[in-house]
Amino acid sequence: MPTATSDDDRDPDLVAVQESPAAAGGPTRPTGLDRERILRAAVDFIDEHGLAALTMRRLGASLGVEAMALYRYVPGREDLLDGIVERVTETLFDDEDGDELHIEQHTGWQDYLMRLAHGVRRIALAHPSVFPLVASRPPAAPWVRPPLRSLRVVESFLGTLSEAGFSDQAAVAAYRAYSSFLLGHLLLEVTQIGAQVSLLDQPEGDPEAQRTTDLSEYPSLLRTEPLLSLDKSAAEFEESLENLLDRLERVLHEAKNSDGEVGDLA
Amino acid sequence: MPTATSDDDRDPDLVAVQESPAAAGGPTRPTGLDRERILRAAVDFIDEHGLAALTMRRLGASLGVEAMALYRYVPGREDLLDGIVERVTETLFDDEDGDELHIEQHTGWQDYLMRLAHGVRRIALAHPSVFPLVASRPPAAPWVRPPLRSLRVVESFLGTLSEAGFSDQAAVAAYRAYSSFLLGHLLLEVTQIGAQVSLLDQPEGDPEAQRTTDLSEYPSLLRTEPLLSLDKSAAEFEESLENLLDRLERVLHEAKNSDGEVGDLA
DNA sequence: ACCTGAACACCGTTCAAGT
DNA sequence: ACCTGAACACCGTTCAAGT
Numbered sequence: 001m002p003t004a005t006s007d008d009d010r011d012p013d014l015v016a017v018q019e020s021p022a023a024a025g026g027p028t029r030p031t032g033l034d035r036e037r038i039l040r041a042a043v044d045f046i047d048e049h050g051l052a053a054l055t056m057r058r059l060g061a062s063l064g065v066e067a068m069a070l071y072r073y074v075p076g077r078e079d080l081l082d083g084i085v086e087r088v089t090e091t092l093f094d095d096e097d098g099d100e101l102h103i104e105q106h107t108g109w110q111d112y113l114m115r116l117a118h119g120v121r122r123i124a125l126a127h128p129s130v131f132p133l134v135a136s137r138p139p140a141a142p143w144v145r146p147p148l149r150s151l152r153v154v155e156s157f158l159g160t161l162s163e164a165g166f167s168d169q170a171a172v173a174a175y176r177a178y179s180s181f182l183l184g185h186l187l188l189e190v191t192q193i194g195a196q197v198s199l200l201d202q203p204e205g206d207p208e209a210q211r212t213t214d215l216s217e218y219p220s221l222l223r224t225e226p227l228l229s230l231d232k233s234a235a236e237f238e239e240s241l242e243n244l245l246d247r248l249e250r251v252l253h254e255a256k257n258s259d260g261e262v263g264d265l266a
Numbered sequence: 267m268p269t270a271t272s273d274d275d276r277d278p279d280l281v282a283v284q285e286s287p288a289a290a291g292g293p294t295r296p297t298g299l300d301r302e303r304i305l306r307a308a309v310d311f312i313d314e315h316g317l318a319a320l321t322m323r324r325l326g327a328s329l330g331v332e333a334m335a336l337y338r339y340v341p342g343r344e345d346l347l348d349g350i351v352e353r354v355t356e357t358l359f360d361d362e363d364g365d366e367l368h369i370e371q372h373t374g375w376q377d378y379l380m381r382l383a384h385g386v387r388r389i390a391l392a393h394p395s396v397f398p399l400v401a402s403r404p405p406a407a408p409w410v411r412p413p414l415r416s417l418r419v420v421e422s423f424l425g426t427l428s429e430a431g432f433s434d435q436a437a438v439a440a441y442r443a444y445s446s447f448l449l450g451h452l453l454l455e456v457t458q459i460g461a462q463v464s465l466l467d468q469p470e471g472d473p474e475a476q477r478t479t480d481l482s483e484y485p486s487l488l489r490t491e492p493l494l495s496l497d498k499s500a501a502e503f504e505e506s507l508e509n510l511l512d513r514l515e516r517v518l519h520e521a522k523n524s525d526g527e528v529g530d531l532a
Numbered sequence: 533a534c535c536t537g538a539a540c541a542c543c544g545t546t547c548a549a550g551t
Numbered sequence: 552a553c554c555t556g557a558a559c560a561c562c563g564t565t566c567a568a569g570t
Contacts, residue, residue: 033553033554055542055543055544056543056544056545057542057543057544065554065555066554066555066556067543067544067545068545068546068547068554068555068556069553069554069555071544071545071546072552072553072554076544076545077544077545132402135453136398136402136453136457138457138460138461139457139461140479141479142458142461142462142495143491143494143495145454146454146457151479151481151484151487152484154484154487155484155485155486155487158486158487158490159485159486162486168489168490168493169493171486171490172490172493172494173502175494176498176502177502177506179450179454180447180450180451180454180502180506181446181450182450183449183450183453183454184445184446184447184448184449184450184451184453185446185450187401187402187449187450187453188411188412188445188446188449191402191404191405191412192408194404195404195405195408196408213406213407213417215417218417218418218420218421219421219425220421220424220425220428220437221417221420221421221424223434224424224434224437224438225409227434227435227438228409228438228441229408229409232442236439236442236443236446240443240446243513247509299534299535321561321562321563322562322563322564323561323562323563331535331536332535332536332537333562333563333564334535334536334537334564334565334566335534335535335536337563337564337565338533338534338535342563342564343563343564
């Protein structure tokens with residue numbers, strides 16, 4: 001039993017929503033089920049209970065409704081998952097009223113790539129349990145590379161680099177290197193968050209049993225374990241991103257000077 | 267219905283195995299169910315039918331046995347998945363009688379990292395449907411970074427770099443950069459293989475309906491689509507790997523010359 | 533000792549029926 | 552128009568019963 005799921009754990013908050021009066025009159029009904037509300041509830045559910053716990057029946061329950069009611073707005077579970085990914089990734093272009101700047105207001109391709117990377121990372125950290133879905137759902141087109149999933153983002157990526165002087169080959173190579181970088185770093189980062197949580201999830205009485213594995217046969221591991229346990233995700237992300245930008249800059253300038261074909265870059 | 271699964275598609279090969287005579291006499295019985303055989307069958311099953319199709323009941327059927335019989339050798343489905351990952355990743359250190367060289371016979375840390383990278387890539391390409399499991403199963407320890415999942419591999423990685431003159435900090439930073447690189451590249455590569463397959467899976471009569479999405483609103487995409495559709499995975503992997511090794515070499519030499527602390531590296 | 537049948541609590545999904 | 556009850560074909564898992 002991976003997740004404790006008694007039958008009667010309906011979330012009181014969500015039940016209350018159903019009973020709230022129709023605000024400001026008009027055709028808005030108390031239940032007001034629609035696709036957008038379902039997707040929002042699904043993201044909230046995954047954030048709270050994890051991806052594995054999401055079922056049509058439980059999602060319905062969290063909305064105060066039977067599972068069958070969802071099929072009026074969502075063709076099925078697979079489409080629901082696609083919708084969740086779409087909804088979460090769309091927030092990339094949302095205007096941030098906070099310190100996060102709008103991606104399109106960039107001051108050059110490097111600035112653009114940094115804003116984009118930080119935007120995707122913000123999404124990953126805001127929804128660590130949803131991100132594996134963003135990373136692994138089959139893309140719409142074969143050349144869409146997670147986690148850069150929308151055509152709009154890919155278009156803006158390629159367009160920005162083209163305007164900055166990248167050849168089409170170099171822009172495509174950059175797109176590939178950049179998506180690989182984001183996927184590897186962010187998937188590892190959210191996975192580690194999940195591992196931390198699941199470790200804390202099972203305090204299991206005995207505080208002695210923390211020593212999970214015996215490292216005595218692994219001298220280098222034993223010696224470096226304190227270093228390995230340090231979380232340097234943010235710094236590593238920045239450093240790796242800067243290194244990637246340096247590489248891209250080198251490719252761009254070499255192409256300008258030699259005027260020859262641009263070498264591969266991954 | 268994502269996978270066509272009639273009820274009576276028992277694999278004739280596997281049924282035949284069950285009926286084969288006890289070779290060379292002794293206590294070996296015809297059915298001979300054990301953990302190793304179950305895991306082998308599970309990997310074969312995923313290779314053939316995909317991860318989503320693997321259920322305890324179908325796996326049992328592929329072995330000519332009811333699902334309940336599996337529980338004598340495997341505690342449950344989660345443990346089965348862990349076992350699959352372990353079994354597949356263990357083949358990293360198998361002696362190859364082909365052109366693949368044994369990883370431990372390296373001639374320096376760069377050669378070691380190249381052999382290791384190619385070994386992991388070989389596994390990913392041999393079992394593209396299993397690799398997402400290798401990439402995303404919760405690791406045994408929080409600092410185990412997929413796809414480098416076994417303590418033995420992490421130990422050999424850190425030990426090799428330490429012997430080559432890397433400080434502990436630099437070795438750990440290299441481990442992180444290297445695992446991010448492998449995860450990003452290989453997960454994208456196997457995902458694209460899966461996408462190709464699922465596209466070919468649905469010929470669906472009409473050969474006109476290939477134009478999946480209308481790109482007319484995305485000029486850069488439209489222009490570079492032929493480039494985006496080219497598969498340069500192998501070349502990109504090599505180039506990115508070489509770039510990573512160059513970076514690591516720079517870190518190593520800077521540390522030797524300055525004798526100061528080693529900068530972060532991700 | 534090893535496997536099976538029957539059972540239980542869950543799934544996703546369909547559809548006639550309720551309001 | 553929108554939701555529900557009942558039903559179907561599946562799951563993972565347990566356990567007494569068969570051989």
